Amino acid sequence: AQSVTQPDIHITVSEGASLELRCNYSYGATPYLFWYVQSPGQGLQLLLKYFSGDTLVQGIKGFEAEFKRSQSSFNLRKPSVHWSDAAEYFCAVSGGYQKVTFGTGTKLQVIP
Amino acid sequence: DTAVSQTPKYLVTQMGNDKSIKCEQNLGHDTMYWYKQDSKKFLKIMFSYNNKELIINETVPNRFSPKSPDKAHLNLHINSLELGDSAVYFCASRGTGTPTLAKNIQYFGAGTRLSVL
Numbered sequence: 001a002q003s004v005t006q007p008d009i010h011i012t013v014s015e016g017a018s019l020e021l022r023c024n025y026s027y028g029a030t031p032y033l034f035w036y037v038q039s040p041g042q043g044l045q046l047l048l049k050y051f052s053g054d055t056l057v058q059g060i061k062g063f064e065a066e067f068k069r070s071q072s073s074f075n076l077r078k079p080s081v082h083w084s085d086a087a088e089y090f091c092a093v094s095g096g097y098q099k100v101t102f103g104t105g106t107k108l109q110v111i112p
Numbered sequence: 113d114t115a116v117s118q119t120p121k122y123l124v125t126q127m128g129n130d131k132s133i134k135c136e137q138n139l140g141h142d143t144m145y146w147y148k149q150d151s152k153k154f155l156k157i158m159f160s161y162n163n164k165e166l167i168i169n170e171t172v173p174n175r176f177s178p179k180s181p182d183k184a185h186l187n188l189h190i191n192s193l194e195l196g197d198s199a200v201y202f203c204a205s206r207g208t209g210t211p212t213l214a215k216n217i218q219y220f221g222a223g224t225r226l227s228v229l
Contacts, residue, residue, distance in 0.1 A: 034217070038153075043116075043202060043220040088153055099168055100218055102155040 002027045004093050004103035012109040013081050021076040021106050023065075023091030033074040034092040034100070035065055044090065050074060061085070086110045115139050118203050118221035125193055126229055133188045133224045135203030143167075143206040144186035145218065146178060148199050155202070161186050190226075198228045 003026045013019050025031055032051050036044040048059025055067040065076045074091060091103040116137045125131055137144060145168075146158040160168035161180040175191045190197060203221040 036220075041223075043222040044155075044204075044218075046217060046219070049217060090155060099157060099160070101157075105153045105155070107153075 002031070002093050002095050002099075002101045004091050004101055006089075006091055006103035006106050008106045009104070010107045010109065012111060015083050015110050015112055016080050019076075019078045019081045019085070019108070021089050021091075021108070023074045023076065023103060024072050025074060025091070025093040026072065027093055027095050029095060030069075032094040033065075033067060034094070035059065035063070035074075035076050036090045036092060036102075037061075038088045038090065038105075040087070047076070047089075081108075081110055083110045083112065116203055116205055116219050116221040118201075118224050120224060121222065122225050122227075124227045124229065127193055127195060129193050130189070130191045131193060131226070132190070133201055133203075133226075135186050135188070135221060137184055137203075137205040137219070139205055139207070139219060141205040141207060141219075142183055144180065144183075145204040145206070146186065146188050147202040147204065149202060149223070150199050159186075159188075193226075193228045195228050198226055200225050 005024045034049045035047040037047050038044050047063050048057050050057050050067045058064050063078050067074050088105045088107050090105045092100050094100040119134050143162045145160045147155050149155045158172050159178040163183050164180045177189045180186045200223045202223045204218040207217045
């Protein structure tokens, strides 16, 4: 069965600081991996995805993520966080064309 | 022009009532989903339909019945609402392009916040 672990429930960073959100997945073959962002009261917006190829993927809003097969990880990074990045971030994995499994989310707080 | 739209956005109702949430997508996708997000933000899949056919049915009480009149619509009907049904319900649809392009990307609606009193 596929699963996703986001070990950090809540992260606080200062505006302008760098950010890394952790994601570990479990899947028997090559997974499809995603990061979604949910702003308060909103639906989920896709930040970036990994299907194959280059293990460093670029997304919207200046985010990037790196797929590391040996560590079963897909961590999300941003070099300089803006106050508008405060939101809930979800990592997700899909092994096929049907079910997508989400992690429990990491809430990002940005302080001035 | 919203890609995946849900109505209503908010729904407040009494225990025991029956209610429906509607979802429509204008992306031409074949597959649609319902997710439940609880108070701890945990997002759990409930159902998935592909071309009006049920393909995923997670462990959900049979008070919840999805209905897909066509591939652009997936409605969720809930009978005999209980306090524990209070949550945010998200509809999503999935792209149908090749795997390296659009397939597997889910597009979400803005959610329906259901409060059962």
